[in-house]
Structures are given as structure tokens and as C-alpha cells.
Amino acid sequence: MQQVVHVDLGERSYDVQIGPGLIDQAGDWIAPLLARPRVAVLTDETVAELHLDALRAGLAKAGIDMVSLALPAGESTKGWPQFTRAVEWLLEQKVERNDIVVAFGGGVIGDLAGFAAAVLRRGVRFVQIPTSLLAQVDSSVGGKTGINSPVGKNLIGAFHQPSLVLADTAVLGTLTARDFLAGYGEVVKYGLLGDANFFDWLEQKGPVLAGGYMAARVEAVTRSVQMKADIVSRDETEQGDRALLNLGHTFCHALEAATGYSDRLLHGEGVAIGCALAFELSSRLGLCSQEDPSRVRAHLKAMGMKTDLADIPGELPGAQALVDLMGQDKKVVDGQLRFILARGIGEAFVTGDVPPSTVVEVLEDALATV
Numbered sequence: 001m002q003q004v005v006h007v008d009l010g011e012r013s014y015d016v017q018i019g020p021g022l023i024d025q026a027g028d029w030i031a032p033l034l035a036r037p038r039v040a041v042l043t044d045e046t047v048a049e050l051h052l053d054a055l056r057a058g059l060a061k062a063g064i065d066m067v068s069l070a071l072p073a074g075e076s077t078k079g080w081p082q083f084t085r086a087v088e089w090l091l092e093q094k095v096e097r098n099d100i101v102v103a104f105g106g107g108v109i110g111d112l113a114g115f116a117a118a119v120l121r122r123g124v125r126f127v128q129i130p131t132s133l134l135a136q137v138d139s140s141v142g143g144k145t146g147i148n149s150p151v152g153k154n155l156i157g158a159f160h161q162p163s164l165v166l167a168d169t170a171v172l173g174t175l176t177a178r179d180f181l182a183g184y185g186e187v188v189k190y191g192l193l194g195d196a197n198f199f200d201w202l203e204q205k206g207p208v209l210a211g212g213y214m215a216a217r218v219e220a221v222t223r224s225v226q227m228k229a230d231i232v233s234r235d236e237t238e239q240g241d242r243a244l245l246n247l248g249h250t251f252c253h254a255l256e257a258a259t260g261y262s263d264r265l266l267h268g269e270g271v272a273i274g275c276a277l278a279f280e281l282s283s284r285l286g287l288c289s290q291e292d293p294s295r296v297r298a299h300l301k302a303m304g305m306k307t308d309l310a311d312i313p314g315e316l317p318g319a320q321a322l323v324d325l326m327g328q329d330k331k332v333v334d335g336q337l338r339f340i341l342a343r344g345i346g347e348a349f350v351t352g353d354v355p356p357s358t359v360v361e362v363l364e365d366a367l368a369t370v
Contacts, residue, residue, distance in 0.1 A: 002017065016141055018222050023129065024058045028061075029166055031063075039102050055104060055129070075108055077109075090120055098124075100124070103128050111154070114162065128140035131168075137187050137228070177210075182272075184209075192342065193346070198346075243350045248277070250338075258316055264312060265306075288342055309370050318364075
């Protein structure tokens with residue numbers, strides 16, 4: 001059942017291994033990369049309690065020693081205080097330039113550990129072992145690393161490609177239903193941005209995938225990673241095509257900032273709501289039919305996901321305030337917001353030609369249902 005996706009980036013190329021049981025085999029995969037049989041693992045407290053012993057055992061089978069630091073779980077970890085703690089710990093562990101840092105966790109740990117590896121001794125190699133669906137299909141692949149600033153999300157970071165990604169689909173069974181569905185928001189995004197057949201497949205297979213059917217999970221992760229790998233190979237540092245991967249994210253990042261990067265809204269939930277809003281905006285601009293946003297929202301609802309602004313608990317700021325928050329997005333070019341819009345399901349494109357008044361209108365209508 002194991003699959004492999006190759007990310008073709010010349011001398012920075014690497015493989016993404018996908019399937020159940022990879023944590024148990026971690027030592028076999030990582031050993032060929034090591035100059036000495038030792039790794040430093042950054043994880044979070046939740047993942048450590050569930051899976052750290054299994055990783056230690058998987059590494060030990062190949063004679064690899066492991067030191068580990070468990071940071072607090074949650075988005076608030078992805079800032080300067082815990083980043084500084086992680087880097088200082090890696091230095092205390094005398095991690096050398098030829099060593100490997102292992103990012104063992106969800107997107108927060110992957111982004112933070114990858115950035116720590118990027119700046120430590122001006123760059124050490126790292127391996128991603130993503131434990132959430134969101135991290136397996138998205139954040140662990142492509143080399144984007146970083147932390148959040150009070151001003152906005154992911155504004156401090158570096159492109160630093162991993163040397164290997166081990167996506168063990170068996171660990172997805174330990175996720176809460178909410179965390180799994182948040183990751184599914186990123187899976188849906190891939191179908192919406194460039195593969196209408198994949199979206200058709202998800203409409204059929206989504207319920208059994210969420211229910212735990214392993215073959216469907218492996219297929220969904222593989223197809224998502226393959227699409228991301230293809231885009232990253234063409235555009236590693238987001239000068240063009242790679243921006244398509246941000247479908248739904250301009251709205252999402254504004255909503256995350258408005259909710260204080262808290263548990264009120266998980267990143268993947270924001271992506272799902274953001275995709276629905278991006279299709280609604282596309283429809284208002286006459287780019288796609290009204291059936292498309294309706295179909296997107298119907299699938300998200302059928303999966304039991306957050307779909308509308310009304311699904312976010314607590315109060316939200318007004319439409320103009322949300323647009324102002326979008327102004328801090330990394331996708332701003334020469335002061336102009338860039339949106340990823342769609343001419344239909346599977347047909348996304350990047351544009352800066354969006355009247356702000358239409359964006360405000362879409363958000364006002366969405367807020368009116370709250």
C-alpha cells in the first residue's frame with residue numbers, strides 16, 4: 001500500500017514516502033542520511049505522548065539514538081518565544097551541520113522545526129514526519145518554513161527543503177474528528193485548484209476516507225502530495241504557479257488573525273471556508289457559474305465541516321476590517337492584494353484584478369448570515 005512521490009528540485013530533490021507503518025520503519029529511511037547515528041527531534045506535547053516512544057523504537061532498530069524536545073501544542077507555539085527555545089535547545093544538544101533535525105508533529109511543529117533547521121549554523125538538514133492530515137498533504141512538502149508575527153501569519157521564515165518526508169497514514173487514526181476534517185480542507189483545495197476529477201473522487205470517497213478506510217487515505221494523501229510536488233518543482237519560491245496553492249488562504253489568514261490564531265478556527269477550517277468564499281467571489285465576478293460555489297459548499301457540509309462564517313464561534317469584525325487584515329497577507333504585491341480565483345472547479349488562477357468593493361460585498365453577505 002506504500003506510495004512514493006518524488007519532489008524534483010535538482011540537488012535539493014527528495015522523496016515523500018506515504019503509507020501506514022512508516023514510523024516503525026523510520027530508522028531504515030533516515031539512517032542513510034546520517035553522518036553519525038543520532039537525531040534531534042522537535043515535537044509537541046500531544047504528539048510526544050501518543051507517538052514518541054514508537055519513533056524512538058523505530059529509530060533504535062537501526063541503531064539511531066534520539067534526543068527530543070516537546071513544545072506546547074497549538075498555533076501559539078509558532079512564534080518567537082518557542083522558536084528561540086527550540087534553537088537554543090538544538091545548540092545545547094550540539095547539533096552539527098551534518099546532523100539531522102526531525103520535525104515530528106503537525107504543521108506548527110513542521111514549520112517551526114524547519115525554520116530552526118534553516119537558521120541553525122546557517123542551515124542543517126531536516127526530515128519531516130508529519131502526524132496530521134494537514135501536514136501530510138500540505139505543510140510538510142515544499143520547503144516553506146516559518147513562524148507567525150503579531151502582525152500576520154508566516155511572515156518570518158525561509159525556504160528550506162527537507163531531505164525526506166515520512167507520511168505515516170496510520171497515525172491519522174489518532175486525530176480527533178475535528179483535526180482530521182481540518183486537514184481535509186487542504187485535500188479538497190487540491191481538487192478545487194487543479195484537478196476536477198480528484199474533486200469528483202472526493203465527493204464519492206470522502207465519507208469512507210473520513211471513516212478510516214486506509215486505502216482511500218493513502219490515495220488522497222498521495223494525489224494531494226503529487227499535485228503539490230508538481231507545482232513546487234515548477235516554482236519553488238512562489239514566483240508564479242505556486243501561489244495557486246494559496247486558494248482560500250487570503251480569506252483564511254484574515255479569519256485566523258480575527259480569531260487570534262486560537263482554537264476558535266483551525267487553519268484547515270479557515271481554508272475550507274476561504275475556498276467557499278473564493279468560489280463565491282469568482283461567481284460574483286462572472287468567472288464561474290453559481291453552481292460551482294454551491295457544489296463546493298455542499299461537499300464541505302456533507303463532510304460535516306465548517307463552511308460559513310456563521311460556523312465560527314464568537315463575534316467577527318466587520319467586512320472592511322477583514323479586508324484590512326488581508327492587507328498584511330504575504331501575497332500583497334506593490335500594495336495590491338492577489339487573489340486565487342477560479343473559472344470552475346479545478347481551474348484556479350492568480351489575479352490582482354479584484355475590485356475591493358466586491359470583496360467587501362461578499363464578506364458583508366457572508367456576515368449577514370452570522
